[in-house]
Amino acid sequence: MNGSPVKTRLLTRAARCWAFVSQSVLTTLASRPPARVSVQTRAGRCWAFVSRAVHTTLASRPLALLSTQTRAGWCCTFVSRKVHTTLASRPPALLSAQIRAGRCWTFVSRAVLTTLASRPPARVSAQTRAGRCCTFVSQSVLTTLASRPRARVSAQIRAGWCCTFVSRKVHTTLASRPPARVSAGFHATRLLTRAAQCLAFVAFVASADAQNCDSIAKLALPDVTITQAASVPAGKFTFPGGRNAVEVPAFCRVAGTIKPEVSFEIWMPERWNKKLLTVGNGGLAGTISYGAMVAPLSKGYATSSTDTGHKADNDGHWAAGHMERVIDFAHRAVHVTTQADKAILAAFYGNSPAHAYFSGCSQGGQEAMTEAQRYPRDYDGIVAGDPANNWVHHYVGAHLWITLAMQKDAYIPASKIPALAEAVNNACDALDGIKDGILNDPRKCHFDPASIQCKNGDAPNCLTAPQVDAVRKIYQGGRTPEGDQIFPGIVPGGEAGPGGWARWIAGSGPGESGHAGLGLPFLRYVLFENPDWDYHSFRYARVNGVDSDVDFADHKLGPIFTNMNPDLGAFQAGGGKMIHYHGWSDPDISPLNSVNYYESVMAKMGGLSETKRFYRLFMVPGMQHCTGGPGPATFDMVEALDQWVEHGNAPEQIIASHATAGKVDRTRPLCPFPQEARWKGTGSSDQAENFVCVQP
Structure with a gap:
């Protein structure tokens, strides 16, 4: 791409999805005199980055009129010739890293990143290097999207594809022509109209969200009946059995049943982080864990829970004469719910989750161990707390x-x-x-x-x-x-x-x-x-x-x-990671059960050094059953798991806190077993930084 800035701008107009804009159009958009339009904009970079003032104006619009992608920078990959050349000349690993680092800011899916990262720079199309499609996607992706109905295209846009896939006509034209043959004669106003369809999403996105959620009710899955599919707006929401309304983001709430009697719900946020988090139960289950679904939903997770196949508290009547319910409760319900969840996510977002996690304590810890041992490919990461895995x-x-x-x-x-x-x-x-x-x-x-x-x-x-x-x-x-x-x-x-x-x-x-x-x-x-x-x-x-x-x-x-099988080879072979924790002061399930199981896994899987590559146990001093007690018992195991699964950062310690009357008064590191936290001898013993993890 040799040439002057003028030629660069011509290439931009000839090759990019909808950036066939003149200086006068930029001036109109920016609502500023030409002199106030940034040099970078005139040089061919993302013309939406015109000034802080313009961004502020855009960001202040209602969500219905302006998507997250818009507020994040519009189509931010209209980079200059220099940047394109630099990216194209680097190894695929660096190219992918730069894309994730923010060169390509349009929330590309893992699948697209992986495809690009596996190709040498020369294989990255010239059209891509010219900047035609702002997510660096291949022609096959463009063609696929171009062949889908508008509603499906919109879903793909919301899931993170290039926000300039605006209509089948434009896609077909662009996908079938190299940059040099793309006509520069499009009228700027026509293209800006199409751009506005994508970037502002206007009222169409809000209505498409609701329509797409409602359409899940018609989804046909084997042995699954969808009983509810409804959009829930951002704001106060009272879940079944909840005493008070809680703050939630906008999400699609789907409820269903799986034969014979397994009930489940999956909540899919409007702004999805591409991950599924299933939460576990307690006691003898019998209810969906609504309360545990709120926090992960607020963090962008699609979150799910099941009643495990019966509706009751801990009275046990549900099991009499119903061995199928017992089996569902013991291990089957979470597995079939997970399968249904993944199918629903693919139908709603157009993508399967990049990662699937499970987190539970007590009976939920038993469910976690069940998944790792019986269904090792269901989840990429598992958090098992105070597990009742030696159930009987x-x-x-x-x-x-x-x-x-x-x-x-x-x-x-x-x-x-x-x-x-x-x-x-x-x-x-x-x-x-x-x-x-x-x-x-x-x-x-x-x-x-x-x-x-x-x-x-x-x-x-x-x-x-x-x-x-x-x-x-x-x-x-x-x-x-x-x-x-x-x-x-x-x-x-x-x-x-x-x-x-x-x-x-x-x-x-x-x-x-x-x-x-x-x-x-x-x-x-x-x-x-x-x-x-x-x-x-x-x-x-x-x-x-x-x-x-x-x-x-x-x-x-x-x-x-019983889930005491120490052979976790299948889970490890699938790339699974597990964080297991147990309160040393648990008066319900003995913490020695967790220690004994972990030691049996070490003996089977090649010792501590091999086991800790995929499975780590954290004992929690002073924590009672799953929570509470005199010790610091508040921590984020899911975040630690996510860092391990996504980035390979195995947890060397996890900070736990204790609060009195809502105020944190003690923090302490949790150490991977068999290490323990030891006070350095100086500084407050209520502050985690004054402790180190050591071998006992």
């Missing part, structure tokens, strides 16, 4: 075991839990060098509950002998009479607080705790399928060669629910 053993070796330990005289009322918590902290809090109410690694704490045994009778600040025995059983964890561990015990630390032992272990009375509330309905209706089953009758022992009830549970439900 957790129910018989923790929920039921702890409920049985807290019977009759052994029952510890909630009023005594603070005394127990104080005794644990007095014995073990300072082991990590800081007395802050947090046990950095409770495995190092060898607290004996007999240290607070009552001397005479009973009292509020001590434990009776039966109560001491109950605490020991809880720390010990479920075991068979032969001494075989069924499920690891709860570790010392984090007994106090609303998410501690008072809720999960004491409750309002024997058989009325959090463990009982989750465990007994499942065992009654899913395992034994008997509404009159008495939990006191559970047999942990084998008698005269007859299987125990633990054996019965393993045979009946283990193949459906």
